[in-house]
Amino acid sequence: MGPGADTRVPAVPAPEISRVFREEYGRAVAVLARHFGDIDIAEEAVQDAFTIAVQRWPADGLPPSPAGWIITTARNRAIDRLRREAAREDRHAQAALLHARSDPPEEGAVRDDRLRLIFTCCHPSLGVGAQVALTLRLLGGLTTAEIAHAFLVPEPTMAQRLVRAKGKIRDAGIPYRVPREADLPGRLGAVLAVIYLIFNEGYTASSGDRLTRDDLCAEAIRLGRLLAELMPDEAEVAGLLALMLLTESRRSTRTTPGGGLVLLADQDRCRWDHGLIAEGQAIVRRCLRLGRPGPYQIQAAINAVHSDAPTVAATDWRQILQLYDQLAALAPGPVVALNRAVAVAEVDGPDAALAIVDGLDLRDYHLFHAIRADLLRRLGRSSEAAAAYEAAIAHTENAAERDFLRRSRQALSRA
């Protein structure tokens, strides 16, 4: 039935099928969602097609174009099913069939289909939690259980969130298309924010025992690469990818084997991933040539400066401070000011940095207290530093971060 069913090639092992699934799921859902004008029909059809693939590929071998096989099989299965339902006067099925007839599939549109799906998932009329869940489900091909696990919510809660979000797309008429030029900056900002949120949740899990959730980082980078491939001329898209690659390059040195937190200054720089650093730095250089700076590009550049330094002492803090000045001008806010203060401490001393930090209204943010504690410690104000560490400990839910802060506070009394 499928176009590849009669192709005789060596048997396909199961991991190969799950690799194809992860790589092609989003593409197939995107094409079929456009074709049928309905995300649920698209998802169901693609899952059907993969179920058939699992049965057939191990014996028949991988078809020459696995994605094409999945899309064709899914489309045929969906049309068969919709015809049966349409014959029973199902209005929804009739509408989907009508949509499919008026919209012949074209291979060239695949690129735009995935972009359309990204913008639909990250539509600002959906809550951020729903945007993240939809993006991971529809483009990442993660199961509801995997997404629920990654965000530490019960599976039925996540399932309900996805059902509601898809219902809103359908009932409110959220369009399935790339926004027009005038709306693009704002809408693209929402897409980048979702991808970066997924990355950050993976990089410093907001709660739980472990510091990082590697699967979320990998998924965010995969989405970042996809978006960079689909929108090669958008400087901030490249900037976000570079930022994630450069941050990711340090991940294995960021925790001890026991799961404890290791600060940037104490990391073993030989063990940074130099392949990721080279890739990230090349993108940063390309961004500089484009001359359209934005917050993600500048944060990437700051990370590139850190990656350039073979030792902590060799860090070019003046350049980092200049970049933070630029970032603060483009995207002002207390968190940027807090991070900038860390660079100020290195260039002008902890006194100057503390004056900035004390003026910030960030009392609920654990890093505000942690950075303040470190500055007070360097100024020899131990009892105030201890109180600041206590405040930082009280404001983080992450066990690894809390342990690190406890050890820092204990080290104070020994000093």
Add this chain to the structure above:
Amino acid sequence: MKQYLLSVYQPEGTPPSPEVLEEITRDLDDLRAEMKAAGAWVFSGGLNAPSTATVLRPAGGNVLITDGPFAEGKEYLGGFTIITAPDLDAALDWGRKLAQATTLPIEVRPFSDGAGG
């Protein structure tokens, strides 16, 4: 085409000055004309203060009449416009213009398929 309800949410308290109100009325007239010209306008209207409302509640076979409004709040429904639009983005474009004309928050909500579109 779908139908959408654009609700204008008004804060409790003193209304704007006559000059400001006049400008808002003018902008709203212009917007209504623009909606009609585009074929998007279905119906629109402004409402009297919530204190003028009456609430009816079914109670054991009878219907009870009480002083309104149904829900007390810091904001209330001040008026609404019903439009037809091909999708949410088109409806949001009209909603954005309505927010700018009224200088007030707008809720955009689709009619369910059975009862409108």
